[in-house]
Amino acid sequence: MYVNLIVDKNVRKLDQLFSYSVPEKYKNNIEVGDRVVIPFGTYNSYIEGLVYEVIFDDFLLDSKIKLKDIIYILDKKYSFTNYQMYMIKFLREVYASTFQKAYLTVLPAQQVLNINTNYVFLDDILGFHKFDKISELNIKKIIKNKELKNLLSSCKLEKIQDFSLKVKEKEEVFISKNFDDLEKTLLNIPDRNVKIIRLIKYVNSLPYVEISKLRRATNSTTKDIENLVKKKFFSKYSLDKKSDATNYITDKGLSNDVTEIVFTDEQSAIIDTYSKYKAKNKHFKAIINGITGSGKTAVYMEIAKKVILNKKQVLILVPEIALTHQLISRIKTSLSKKIAVIHAHISSINKAIQYNEIANSDIEVIVGARSAIFCPFKDLGLIVIDEAHESSYKSDFTPKYDAVELMMGVSKFFNVDIILGSATNKLQHIVAAKKENFLMLHMKKRPKNAKIPKIHIVDMVNNKIKLGDITEIMYEKLAETFKNKEQAIILHNRRGYSSYRQCKECRHIEKCINCDVSLSIENNTGLAVCKYCAYRIEKYSNCTICNGKLFDVLPAVRSVVEDLRELFKNEKFVAVDSLLTADSDKYSKILSDFNEGKISALVGTQVIAKGLDFKGVTLACVLRADLMFNSPDYLAVERGFSLIYQLIGRAGRHRGDSLALIQTMDVENRVFKYLKDYDYYSFISEENSIRKLTTFPPYSKLYMIKFSSSDNKLCLDSASICFEFINTLLNKKNMDVVIYKPRAEYYTKIRNKYSYYLLLKNNAENHSKMAKILYNILVIDKYKILNKNVDVTLDFSPSVL
Template structure:
């Protein structure tokens, strides 16, 4: 009889030994899932290894009850990554594997892009693209960064390099930050290569994902396109990883394990000898520092290709403006409509207004489950919490002072849509935000296609329309509230504002030389707004890096955020204070941890979320290895009190 080491998806690190019954022996192999008993429970586990010898020790070894997979669903590389994530992200190995691997069992027909590979002829490259490709082909590094303006042709360079790898018989992973982008890119890749392409993202059913997973693992897929989780795809012969729009925060997982796809890709590259290309017009400050120190080979692509030019940008001070659409923006919209050009109106906020406020006592109506304001949606005439989903009919009486003088404060996409329809009654206007996207299958693609072909004149929306989508007819972009993200209490606020403004401005003039952007703001002298208006990236990065260095925040330090949440505020406070006391004692007892900085426990900026009170403690160090060592010593044997949950976030992108 043989014995299997099985990893289980439990909240603690563990390996269990099970015996393999003779009837299952031929199907049991490392990399397959199995059903095993654990106490009175049945669990799905992962066979990590098989031994001919019984482990030492006088204890009962129970049988594996069922083998789930005919062929393995993970390999040695994925097992190694899962073990690394145990150290890096404080997630047990079995739990990481369960997150990586699809749960589907049936192999349905899902591979929509599956044909013999052949390559289409494509047009000539620009000088900037030729230079970038020659550097990549030189082999002088394995870690590259395409620092290119929007419209400089980074995607073509990615695909050319992917073509090189596929011709050598190697596989390619092409990561993008959003599912919408995945679909757009997959269409382009399919048309271009007529090759073996798979898409991996969270909207696939488990069975669809498992089908693609097996094809990738067997080597039947040449290119995988996917969002964050595709970084765990089980390649047989991976040659290239592409991470487009590297600055996007959606590459960081908000759930356990709280991994960053960039960091996982860097680890895979270092371990497996692949090539790793990142790219963006607005690199994260972490990537900027890696370029400065030579850890990434920077390749500049400063010019737009074809007839595209970086747009002219005008900043409009709306501090005293009563309308959402300023006179300057209205004039520009009328001109663009008369010339039959496309118009994008961007607002980084869903809903009709920011909130609903009592004009008598100043009370802003907030969610009963969260410490955030409710958003008024005019179409449904309801107040909605965009944090937990709570909603209620519009309130007409102030809950604090009983006044009936309540009114909206701020504005949202529905509000702007209403104003635009009143100002431009003959224009064909569409709104695209998460509410619209979730209203029906295919609605997003229908709106985007209508805007591309000109049947929609004005497209207004939220962050969805700012990210990498290409619209040839667009000549005018209006940014409605450029400074809204500056009020967020987070050290990355300026960086995120600059990223967003620069990216959304890049939608104008990509295919023509008459692009025009109007930025409406109440803070025209903000460094982020001013730098975006002047297209002065180098100055912005230099000043922001100086600020980060002076305050000791990333990329000049590493952070670990420990967040306690509980329905009982008292329990959350006690838990964070007790762990804080243990942290101070550990630091004082070991001189090796002198560089560890412990921030006093405090309420999270969003103190209550979905009925849970939230308190956190931040750890900081200039050394990642020292910070991880300290945190593991503090947490490896720690168990949170009952009804209190601990979230461990290494390198958090937000402290909210």
């Protein structure tokens, strides 16, 4: 009996399975998915392996091959489920991932095996005494490999290895403020200490903050924070490692109507369809296309109840962490108390506890962002992908998987029911779903006779401008809205989300030393920071080139906020962008304040258009909508339509009449005709025809190959060599593939690395063949054309070109 293993080694030529013998004591206990410790390589160093196959017939092996034995099987609670093993296979076959990267993608970060190697001297040599102990890291600094091997073989040195897999037991430590009046508190700061003021301002903006996060955000030390605790400015407390992972959510003031729901005819029809399918024991696969505010979530909940009654688990995916805030309390109240929340901001302790509970089927509902798809499910019965059109379901890290595509694969392989829900489902998903015989279900009305907003397209060329990008019409409608004690949401989806400083004399803009981007000024801390790397400096007051005076340049969104404050001095406006939403606690507080009516309008980038539900919003505004469609990206029009459509849907969900203003410099753009009539179906039909004609996805397959290096010339040369090689190889194989020459990334330098990319367009039916070719060239370097000083990454479905 032997096993084939995935080994935890990131070496191109080792991307294969390795065979190991199973000792007698483990033969009745070993299974696919078990995690094991094995001796590996010439020195038999301990590493981790994952059982990929169990082979019971030894005669399949060459009799001359002597296999090494497995050393140890980890506790079964850390084994991979069949579901997780399928994920590894899918990542490898569809995204050309290496075994190791696929394994580490699925492996929970808090369950990484720690292996320690030490050496013990068995004689007085090299200045060491008998039984002295030294780590592997230190011994390699003083002894070369050849000498080390001789000492081991002559029994003058003994190698000792141990391993442990222990989830962090460290408690999470939090800080909260001990004061009410910020201004009075700041007056008591000795010598107006900038660092202390920065800390106090940051903590004041949140209900609480993890101490490690506070250190990073304010460039402070633990000692700085502890001093403020001693002086009673802050309180410090720990989070019990077994506390409910959903308790951190601040849902005060959020729209959370859990009264008994009276379903509309459209909702009832979908729920009845599901029940009929299950009565016949049929696999339920559906795309629900429902206008914003049509009650899709209520349908998800009702279907989920039926799944839970059958002792199955439900996975609900949301595109943004922030969207869990409005969902959790609703689920806990009306669906299930046995709930897990999985996303990047959950502590490692709570995440580990929840993983074990999911594996033991103690959890009924799992809510999470993209990473939740890798949970150790054993009884998954329903997958719900809310706002399925969102780009955040696509991973930015290798392997660059699409969570929607992955879950469609899971649904098919394990016969798990699946729902893709959105007001603007992607054309790519619609075409793929039709091939798999998904039901196409529609919800075209809002419950309780709620009206959809009237849409007014505002021509910015022929209308008076009040200030900045705000037209007279928009100003009047905002004034009317605020007079009626109602609220607005304003979308300004332009580049330039961060403030920076520019010299009045020479116009120089200070840039990051590691990246080709300007330094942003943080509101909370006053630091000049790079949003791509860890570089940060104190805010500078004079130009570093000519010593001239500087002035602050506001980002597009914050510039609009300043204009609004100038026009409406008695109203409160808040800028919302991706930098703010990355701070889960602060964003939650703003959403709560907005829903309580403490904020008149939110002004933001695309994040404010995503799945939020507020009672007081009756006006939705879009500034410079035409800018969304001017990109050469083939997805720009579909993305822009979807974003505006979603933004409009934030208005009028709970009140009578509502309005959407779309300001544009190009009123003749075809998109506005469909938007004005809420005609998503005609829009997507026309978009489908254009894609067919131009042979862009879903009627072809795109591949992006990215090259990165600290040496600009080397990076471009490497990209050019690959271009020539791939082009020649594809011609030899008579493959009809379009390959474009190397292009520089939008930001040519990030984190001290320059980047170029190649783009290929292939027939979608030939994906498996193409994936194998690119795997051989770029993943395992079969043809030896890659440079070790250039990083290469593959993206099999780039969402942005």
